[in-house]
Amino acid sequence: MTPVELILLGRALLKIGEQALPEPAGGRTGGERAVVVVMSDIYAHDGTTVTEVARRTGLPQSAVSGAVARLRTAGSVLASPDPADRRRQLLHRNPELTARRREVAAADIAPALTAALAEPTPAALTETLAALETLNRHLTPAPF
Template identity: 75%
Template sequence: MAHMGPVELMLLGRTLMKIGEQALPSAGGGERTVVIVMSDVYDHPGTTVGEVAVRTGLPQSAVSNAVARLRSVGSVLAGPDPADRRRQLLHRNPEPTARQREVAAVDITAAVAGALGEHRPADLTEVLAALETLGRHLTRH
């Protein structure tokens, strides 16, 4: 087995992002940014748009647009900052939304099979099991 170094790990991450984007039911484009912003808000409850922009490296306008989409579907809630009532603090909605239920129900098998190609269909079960293991150990939500 070849050594998995930092560059290979980054390339694998990019490949997994592309597979995820293919499997994700479209909601009008910009899904990658929305997922990045949602993940950051979930990891940092009580954060602001500006703080998300700094942590993610995304432009503040892109973060604002993603937050607006997330708020419109109910995935992110916002409330006034007690220290500065002009600022909004962002939080995860503890209740699953219709969009979250829709996305959670998606079967990624076809997208993973497409990435493997016609020459390696026997590897599909192994790869799906590996992804489940990685997800269980490396993701927080």
């Protein structure tokens, strides 16, 4: 596999993931990728700030602020005043498993994956799901 093929595969997987996400209350608003990236960064860096998330992720601060607002509304992220600078908010993972996090964690990717397969057979789906589980085990941290 070449670097270009890997990048293209990553893009295809992102699209499948977005299609598999259950629609949030109020419908899709776009920016799901940014929300997932921001949430995972906050979960990995408890007590972080919007500025720090933007620096680490490379996302524009406005995109991070929008994602944080959505995550706070959904209850997935909590904020508290920064004792060193009361104007800033420190962001934290909500230790409670919210309804939205439960919904996303329980979502079935099989329909979106089947739609993306060149040959959407049960055998191809099983093989692809197994390959994705292997990649997930070796390459990604737990998001929830």
